[in-house]
Amino acid sequence: MKITARHNTDVLVIGAGASGLRAALAAAEAGAAVILANKGPLARSGITLTAAGGMQAPLHPDDSAAIFCDDIIACGYGLADGDLVRALAEDAADRVLETERYGVNFVRDAAGGYTLSQFPGQSRPRNLFVRGGGIGLAAALAKACRSNPRIQIMDDFFITGLVRNTGGAAAGAVGLDLRNGELTLLAARAVIMATGGCQWLWATNDCPADATGDGIVYAYRAGAELVDMEMALFYPSVLVWPPSLKGAFVHYEFLAPDALDGNIYDNAGQPVLPKPLPVRDQAMRLLARAIKDGRGGPHGGLLWYVGDSPKGAAAVAAKLDILQYNYIRAHGVDPATDRVEVAPGAHYLMGGIHIDPDGRTTVAGLFAAPECAGNFDGANRLAGNGLTATQVFGARAGLAASRWAAENGGAGPDPAAAEAETARIAARLDRGSSGTDIAALRDRLRAAVQQHAGVGRDAAGLTRLAQLARETQAELAAARVPDAGVFNQRLVELLELENMAEIAGLVAGCALARAETRGHHIRDDFPARDDANWLRHTLAKRTAGGPLFGAKPLRD
Numbered sequence: 033m034k035i036t037a038r039h040n041t042d043v044l045v046i047g048a049g050a051s052g053l054r055a056a057l058a059a060a061e062a063g064a065a066v067i068l069a070n071k072g073p074l075a076r077s078g079i080t081l082t083a084a085g086g087m088q089a090p091l092h093p094d095d096s097a098a099i100f101c102d103d104i105i106a107c108g109y110g111l112a113d114g115d116l117v118r119a120l121a122e123d124a125a126d127r128v129l130e131t132e133r134y135g136v137n138f139v140r141d142a143a144g145g146y147t148l149s150q151f152p153g154q155s156r157p158r159n160l161f162v163r164g165g166g167i168g169l170a171a172a173l174a175k176a177c178r179s180n181p182r183i184q185i186m187d188d189f190f191i192t193g194l195v196r197n198t199g200g201a202a203a204g205a206v207g208l209d210l211r212n213g214e215l216t217l218l219a220a221r222a223v224i225m226a227t228g229g230c231q232w233l234w235a236t237n238d239c240p241a242d243a244t245g246d247g248i249v250y251a252y253r254a255g256a257e258l259v260d261m262e263m264a265l266f267y268p269s270v271l272v273w274p275p276s277l278k279g280a281f282v283h284y285e286f287l288a289p290d291a292l293d294g295n296i297y298d299n300a301g302q303p304v305l306p307k308p309l310p311v312r313d314q315a316m317r318l319l320a321r322a323i324k325d326g327r328g329g330p331h332g333g334l335l336w337y338v339g340d341s342p343k344g345a346a347a348v349a350a351k352l353d354i355l356q357y358n359y360i361r362a363h364g365v366d367p368a369t370d371r372v373e374v375a376p377g378a379h380y381l382m383g384g385i386h387i388d389p390d391g392r393t394t395v396a397g398l399f400a401a402p403e404c405a406g407n408f409d410g411a412n413r414l415a416g417n418g419l420t421a422t423q424v425f426g427a428r429a430g431l432a433a434s435r436w437a438a439e440n441g442g443a444g445p446d447p448a449a450a451e452a453e454t455a456r457i458a459a460r461l462d463r464g465s466s467g468t469d470i471a472a473l474r475d476r477l478r479a480a481v482q483q484h485a486g487v488g489r490d491a492a493g494l495t496r497l498a499q500l501a502r503e504t505q506a507e508l509a510a511a512r513v514p515d516a517g518v519f520n521q522r523l524v525e526l527l528e529l530e531n532m533a534e535i536a537g538l539v540a541g542c543a544l545a546r547a548e549t550r551g552h553h554i555r556d557d558f559p560a561r562d563d564a565n566w567l568r569h570t571l572a573k574r575t576a577g578g579p580l581f582g583a584k585p586l587r588d
């Protein structure tokens with residue numbers, strides 16, 4: 033297998049969720065030629081599509097960027113970089129409203145004003161809702177990208193790794209064009225990583241199966257520093273039963289007194305959540321504790337139920353007439369009246385590739401934009417900040433990358449680096465196959481991550497996980513799949529699992545390093561928060577001797 037195609041561009045954006053789409057638009061509008069590469073079909077893959085569509089912006093007359101900023105820092109237990117939080121809070125209103133220019137519609141009240149809801153941790157009403165949820169947002173941005181002549185879209189295109197120039201700067205990527213089976217070199221003056229999170233690593237999660245953390249690994253392999261990889265957010269109420277709906281999510285926020293005033297109940301019918309509702313990590317801990325104490329239902333979860341809401345059936349039906357709940361209804365379960373079992377599940381990654389406010393990573397020419405980037409949330413995230421961050425940091429990264437491309441372009445990819453990446457992929461293909469059971473290895477890894485790096489962790493379990501991750505990497509090194517030509521899904525699965533195994537090791541290493549409990553990171557062997565030692569990021573960096581784990585100061 034050889035590189036059979038090459039494309040040159042100013043800015044390569046990898047990943048076309050809300051972050052990558054926004055980054056591509058910003059770079060193109062600044063005059064750059066852009067390639068937008070995505071492993072699935074455009075606007076039909078990635079985490080953005082599953083989003084409920086809440087976006088935070090300080091638009092209420094009593095709100096301000098400064099109050100928003102304070103809320104983010106408090107909710108994240110002080111672990112976010114101050115400069116990232118300020119950028120997020122200060123740009124939020126402009127970037128969120130600007131999405132209307134691209135065709136996004138927000139839910140409005142009878143007078144035509146924006147409907148602003150107030151979720152736990154928000155000291156002012158601040159959540160707008162996109163009509164059509166994440167699909168509405170992605171579809172509008174994708175349409176804008178399609179009609180921008182400077183943006184070349186390459187979807188069904190799986191990036192396998194970054195390539196740098198001889199000076200060490202990011203200079204493009206190698207990818208597999210799934211539609212024709214061609215290995216392709218995308219040479220670029222700047223690269224933006226926008227590949228989303230890695231929550232598919234956890235057996236219980238509410239994300240699509242393509243959230244395998246590819247871009248985080250590629251940036252790490254290229255030398256970028258990662259921070260806070262242990263900081264996975266576990267959403268309190270992810271469906272674990274019925275089986276056909278495992279991985280869908282239902283809002284615990286909708287159980288608030290001013291919404292549906294429902295609750296999540298244990299097997300004795302006792303409500304688990306206090307009112308007013310706590311922020312996510314606190315709600316998640318209450319649920320996890322109840323399940324651990326044997327108060328769960330027959331399928332291991334707790335009952336999410338709004339059928340007896342004092343608001344009445346009509347209000348419940350109206351509130352649940354949105355994407356997530358219509359999806360559940362389509363599976364023969366009525367969330368307005370039926371009981372479903374929920375448990376905490378991996379939902380969001382707060383750590384990731386360390387960026388500055390313009391999305392710069394620690395590798396020259398490489399930028400990153402939300403969910404693969406961090407840390408602008410801390411140890412917990414406010415509802416609605418995920419999507420707002422895609423627009424704020426997507427736009428910032430797009431602009432900064434276009435400037436970098438204009439000022440620093442020139443040295444193309446090091447041919448030796450491109451050849452090495454090609455050889456790495458070609459070595460995975462064989463006439464037959466090694467017989468390695470990729471699916472079994474994947475299930476074993478995901479179960480171990482769930483067990484040892486889920487809610488409640490300790491040194492012994494994390495050490496076992498790190499060992500299993502290494503073993504999985506070794507087993508995969510010998511794995512071969514047939515050269516199937518077009519849409520070689522087995523090759524994609526193998527490469528994704530390699531990425532997942534490497535990330536599992538990084539999550540375990542960072543979780544071991546953070547010897548304290550903070551937000552969603554719960555160390556059973558270090559149950560207290562330790563500001564004296566751990567008001568710092570954990571750091572993961574690649575060295576010749578393997579991963580280096582340590583700490584990195586927060587930026588003010």
Ligand SMILES: Cc1cc2nc3c(=O)[nH]c(=O)nc-3n(C[C@H](O)[C@H](O)[C@H](O)COP(=O)(O)OP(=O)(O)OC[C@H]3O[C@@H](n4cnc5c(N)ncnc54)[C@H](O)[C@@H]3O)c2cc1C
Nearest residue numbers: 047049051071078079080084085086191228403416418419
């Ligand atoms: C169930 C759920 C509901 C949510 N609801 C909300 C909400 O209401 N409000 C909110 O603020 N946040 C919400 N979030 C979080 C928010 O949706 C995400 O943080 C955000 O959409 C991430 O966008 P992204 O563009 O960074 O990543 P993604 O949307 O995941 O996009 C990444 C893209 O990169 C592609 N990609 C990955 N690897 C490769 C590769 N190797 N080669 C090429 N392409 C690749 C993927 O296919 C994908 O299309 C929710 C999350 C979940 C799971």
